[in-house]
Amino acid sequence: MSFLFPSPTITLDAALRDLAQGSPKARTAAAHALGDVADPTERRRAVDALLGALDDDRPEVRAEACASLGDLGDTSALPPLIRRLDDGAAAVRQNAAIALGTLAQPEGFEPLAQALRDGPADLRFQAATSLAEIDQTRSFDPLLAALDDRDPQVVAAAALSLGAIGDRRAVVPLVERLEHPNAATRFDLAYALAELGDPHGRELLVAALGDLERAWDAVGALTRLGTADDAEALGHALTRKGTPPEATVLAAGALLKIAPHGAHHDAARRVLLAALGARKVHVRGLAVEQLGEVGGDWALAPLDKLARSGKGGELTDAIGAATRAIQARAAAPQEP
Secondary structure, three states: OOOOOOOOOOOHHHHHHHHHHOOHHHHHHHHHHHOOOOOHHHHHHHHHHHHHHOOOOOHHHHHHHHHHHHHHOOHHHHHHHHHHHHOOOHHHHHHHHHHHHHHOOHHHHHHHHHHHHHOOHHHHHHHHHHHHHHOHHHHHHHHHHHOOOOOHHHHHHHHHHHHHHOOHHHHHHHHHOOOOOOHHHHHHHHHHHHHOOOOOOHHHHHHHHHOOOOHHHHHHHHHHHOOHHHHHHHHHHOOOOOOOHHHHHHHHHHHHHHOOOOOOHHHHHHHHHHHOOOOOHHHHHHHHHHHHHHOOHHHHHHHHHHHHOHHHHHHHHHHHHHHHHHHHHHHOOOOO
8 A cells, every 4th residue: 555655544445535536647546556455355345446447437547457456366357357358548458468367267368369369469469478377288379379470579478478388399480480570579589499498599699698678688598598608608798898787797696507617707706796896786786696696605705894884784684695595505515
């Protein structure tokens, strides 16, 4: 409720009143907030109010109502959400598809499969994701067919869902489409292949290491492949101009996981330790997290130094967890 009501003393009734009688902005905020209701008795009241809001004359209210109904997880919302797949507003039908995926009930599968075949592009895009959330096995064939969709974003969404499903029958069809004319779609095809353990898209992933929007995902995909060639690519990312700092830190941690004694071992350590002094707290936090996963005794003193500095104040718990993880690894029996 904090999104809508700064005071914790304001009750659910205030949200219900705003949803029924407020301005469009207030109704939208109320529909959003009702998705956070936890008490079972209040949740029923919230669901009933949100079901009514699906007929609101403002699309932004209907869209938030769809999203909140998915968050609340009440299956009585299935039929009205399915009807909203035909809403005239893109945001409403997209959120309806998202909610159906979140509810993950079999009744939502066929309407989404039909939407993937015949719906507008914005709905086809979301249906490709939601189908896999409902039934991975049944969704394989519809998703495979969607790789030939005329919209590049739909192709990308279908590819990513196929990668997430993990069925290696998708490898050949994905490889066959790596020459797709859309650059973003080519990257998503390569990412999906990496999720399936196939390296055919490696060059596309390596090229994306210098892309502000895709570098993080590229590092993750190369880490998943985890071969010597991928370690070499990640090593170059440590000094590559244009690689975002977050991706550089992630690449350093990945290198120490997949090639702990490789050629870029020392450089990866230096990157992680240097990032402890980064200006942005989330970069420092990521470095702490990575050191908790891969750091050794060499990381303990720098972590302690950060904890004692002004830059460590927001990261006290994370530093403590990382330090304990490093110490536990050091105390664990070594494999022969």
